[in-house]
Amino acid sequence: xxxxxxxxxxxxxxxxxxxxxxxxxxxxxxxxxxxxxxxxxxxxxxxxxxxxxxxxxxxxxxxxxxxxxxxxxxxxxxxxxxxxxxxxxxxxxxxxxxxxxxxxxxxxxxxxxxxxxxxxxxxxxxxxxxxxxxxxxxxxxxxxxxxxxxxxxxxxxxxxxxxxxxxxxxxxxxxxxxxxxxxxxxxxxxxxxxxxxxxxxxxxxxxxxxxxxxxxxxxxxxxxxxxxxxxxxxxxxxxxxxxxxxxxxxxxxxxxxxxxxxxxxxxxxxxxxxxxxxxxxxx
Amino acid sequence: xxxxxxxxxxxxxxxxxxxxxxxxxxxxxxxxxxxxxxxxxxxxxxxxxxxxxxxxxxxxxxxxxxxxxxxxxxxxxxxxxxxxxxxxxxxxxxxxxxxxxxxxxxxxxxxxxxxxxxxxxxxxxxxxxxxxxxxxxxxxxxxxxxxxxxxxxxxxxxxxxxxxxxxxxxxxxxxxxxxxxxxxxxxxxxxxxxxxxxxxxxxxxxxxxxxxxxxxxxxxxxxxxxxxxxxxxxxxxxxxxxxxxxxxxxxxxxxxxxxxxxxxxxxxxxxxx
Numbered sequence: 042x043x044x045x046x047x048x049x050x051x052x053x054x055x056x057x058x059x060x061x062x063x064x065x066x067x068x069x070x071x072x073x074x075x076x077x078x079x080x081x082x083x084x085x086x087x088x089x090x091x092x093x094x095x096x097x098x099x100x101x102x103x104x105x106x107x108x109x110x111x112x113x114x115x116x117x118x119x120x121x122x123x124x125x126x127x128x129x130x131x132x133x134x135x136x137x138x139x140x141x142x143x144x145x146x147x148x149x150x151x152x153x154x155x156x157x158x159x160x161x162x163x164x165x166x167x168x169x170x171x172x173x174x175x176x177x178x179x180x181x182x183x184x185x186x187x188x189x190x191x192x193x194x195x196x197x198x199x200x201x202x203x204x205x206x207x208x209x210x211x212x213x214x215x216x217x218x219x220x221x222x223x224x225x226x227x228x229x230x231x232x233x234x235x236x237x238x239x240x241x242x243x244x245x246x247x248x249x250x251x252x253x254x255x256x257x258x259x260x261x262x263x264x265x266x267x268x269x270x271x272x273x274x275x276x277x278x279x280x281x282x283x284x285x286x287x288x289x290x291x292x293x294x295x296x297x298x299x300x301x302x303x304x305x306x307x308x309x310x311x312x313x314x315x316x317x318x319x320x321x322x323x324x
Numbered sequence: 325x326x327x328x329x330x331x332x333x334x335x336x337x338x339x340x341x342x343x344x345x346x347x348x349x350x351x352x353x354x355x356x357x358x359x360x361x362x363x364x365x366x367x368x369x370x371x372x373x374x375x376x377x378x379x380x381x382x383x384x385x386x387x388x389x390x391x392x393x394x395x396x397x398x399x400x401x402x403x404x405x406x407x408x409x410x411x412x413x414x415x416x417x418x419x420x421x422x423x424x425x426x427x428x429x430x431x432x433x434x435x436x437x438x439x440x441x442x443x444x445x446x447x448x449x450x451x452x453x454x455x456x457x458x459x460x461x462x463x464x465x466x467x468x469x470x471x472x473x474x475x476x477x478x479x480x481x482x483x484x485x486x487x488x489x490x491x492x493x494x495x496x497x498x499x500x501x502x503x504x505x506x507x508x509x510x511x512x513x514x515x516x517x518x519x520x521x522x523x524x525x526x527x528x529x530x531x532x533x534x535x536x537x538x539x540x541x542x543x544x545x546x547x548x549x550x551x552x553x554x555x556x557x558x559x560x561x562x563x564x565x566x567x568x569x570x571x572x573x574x575x576x577x578x579x580x581x582x583x584x585x586x587x588x589x590x591x592x593x594x595x596x597x
Contacts, residue, residue: 055594093590217338222329255345257592258486260338281341 044181044208044290047077048265050278052254055089058099062087062109065124068285069116075287079121079181083212083252083261084153084188085137086125090214091256096167100129103140103147110140110147117142121179123186123210123250127168128152134169139186139212141177149177154197155190161216161259164190176204182292189213192235202243203310207270207295209239213251217262217281229262229280241272244298244305246290253283270298326533326551330491332498336374339483343375346481347456349597354380354455358446358476359402359410360513361385361395364484365460366402366505367496371483372458373406374499382453383410386442388419394504395513401502411449415441435514439475446478456480464489464528467535468561469568470520476512477571488532526557534561 049068054060065082072080084090087109088099101109103126113124121143128138128150137153152171156164174197176185185201185208192198192211201209219227232249240247246269253263265278267288276288299305347355355372359365372381383406385399396412403410419441423429450457459482461471466485471477484492489510496506510520510528521527534553537543538561543551548558577586 054597055592056596091592093592094588095591095595220330220334220338222327222331224331224334226334255342256594257346258342260342281337 042292044292045076045078046248046267046288046290047072047080048248048250048278048286049080049082050250050253050263050265050284051086052283053086053089055256056095056099058087058109062112071285073119077120077287081123081210081212081248081250082125083250084125084214088127089256093167096127096135100127100135102129103150114142114145118145125212136171137168137188139188141186143179148179151186153188153191155194157190174200176201176206182207184208184210186210189215198239198243202245207245209245209247211249214261215251216259226262229264233266236266237268237272240268240270244270244302246270253281270294326536328488328490328532328536330494332495335495336499339371340375343372343483347376352456354453355458356382356384356446356450356453356455357458358442359383359385359399361398363492363496363505363510364462366501367492368458368460368484369402370499370501373408378406378408381408382449382455383408384446384449385410385412386415386445388438389416390515392513398505405502413445431515436472436475438514439472443475443478459485461485462487462489462492464532464535466572468564469571473571489528490532531561
């Protein structure tokens with residue numbers, strides 16, 4: 042089975058959801074022209090990233106009666122979508138969220154579970170922490186979504202793997218930093234290294250879509266990637282520029298790789314659980 | 325071994341994109357810049373020209389009667405090389421009445437007055453040319469506070485503020501800034517024979533390495549001394565960085581209400597763009 046996966050590394054208007062929706066619809070059309078089955082947008086793709094006091098005014102609910110989501114849910118009848126947004130729950134807590142839309146329905150919503158609040162980041166000040174990491178079934182098999190800092194920790198991809206995800210969809214708004222004498226920024230090198238590592242260790246497809254454009258002096262570096270279950274890079278978007286990267290994923294590769302390298306079969310989850318219980322129960 | 329070498333291709337790509345984005349998104353397409361004849365403004369100018377096009381960058385030469393003729397000449401070298409529009413305005417008649425009021429005026433006061441006169445002209449020409457003022461302060465001088473508040477520090481955006489002076493030199497060389505500008509000793513040219521390194525009491529090469537360890541690599545003062553830096557030099561530089569924090573911030577507002585600008589009214593400048 043083949044999956045045409047498209048990654049839209051877009052720039053956004055800070056706090057202008059309508060303008061960002063228009064850009065989503067534009068890229069949805071482009072992806073359709075290129076026969077994409079699934080199109081992934083970056084973290085907070087409908088709102089922009091450094092929202093600070095804009096958070097409450099840009100929040101939306103991923104439902105059909107929301108004017109923004111109505112359009113996207115409608116568009117998901119022709120191809121599956123992952124979009125980034127600010128989710129507001131019924132008790133008015135605001136989350137950094139990704140929604141997976143397919144066939145005119147919201148299949149899954151992930152709330153970011155790790156909110157970086159250090160260095161240049163201040164997410165914990167403005168957002169609520171997500172509290173679940175779940176895989177979900179799609180028409181291409183089981184998938185999982187993580188948002189930026191979520192995959193700077195090893196446990197969320199690990200949990201998705203154990204929960205059945207063979208396709209990991211990562212989205213980011215990663216500010217470029219760490220310029221030295223090398224060709225790539227340190228931030229880009231790090232993310233590329235871990236994406237490849239997760240694909241290799243979990244013998245899964247790992248796609249990463251990071252945004253581009255500036256917010257004040259922060260430049261988001263783009264550079265979308267897709268790694269296959271052998272940990273091989275099969276597609277890469279350009280740095281710093283808006284772009285649509287399309288990759289054909291041969292999902293049968295999962296079977297071939299795991300026949301050769303049965304890491305999933307051999308994973309000793311009961312041992313992990315036993316040792317975790319021991320470690321966590323040490324007062 | 326501290327190595328401050330940067331990949332100049334990546335720096336060039338990021339900084340020109342930054343200028344383009346931050347100028348265009350607020351509805352402008354042009355820039356103005358004070359060309360002192362020195363390295364920092366030369367680099368900012370080259371980056372602005374690459375970002376916006378030669379016809380969209382206005383270079384200002386703003387000499388004072390005591391300015392070195394080299395400064396004017398070197399600024400002209402760059403203007404000729406880049407084929408950009410330029411204006412030369414002698415600020416002596418503006419600055420002199422204020423300076424002459426006090427015969428005992430110090431060099432520092434005089435320097436501040438000249439830097440602020442140049443800021444006034446820069447912002448006035450910004451309105452005439454419909455261009456945003458481009459900053460020319462590097463990371464070394466911002467950290468050391470070696471600059472005039474509301475003078476040479478004033479700009480709408482600063483492409484080179486995260487580059488140490490030695491990195492500015494490296495990037496300027498890669499982008500073809502004329503050799504006489506790169507090779508001469510850095511100077512604010514506020515009085516005859518002034519050089520930055522004489523006035524500061526250390527070289528940029530030394531202080532950039534120390535600042536890189538302290539700021540970028542989060543070394544403790546003791547760790548810097550263990551790396552071979554002189555103890556007194558380390559404490560002098562740390563004191564300077566701390567003492568000049570005020571120059572790097574907007575003036576604090578006394579909080580009275582529930583929502584106060586600067587504390588809990590938080591938006592980026594790029595809000596809505």
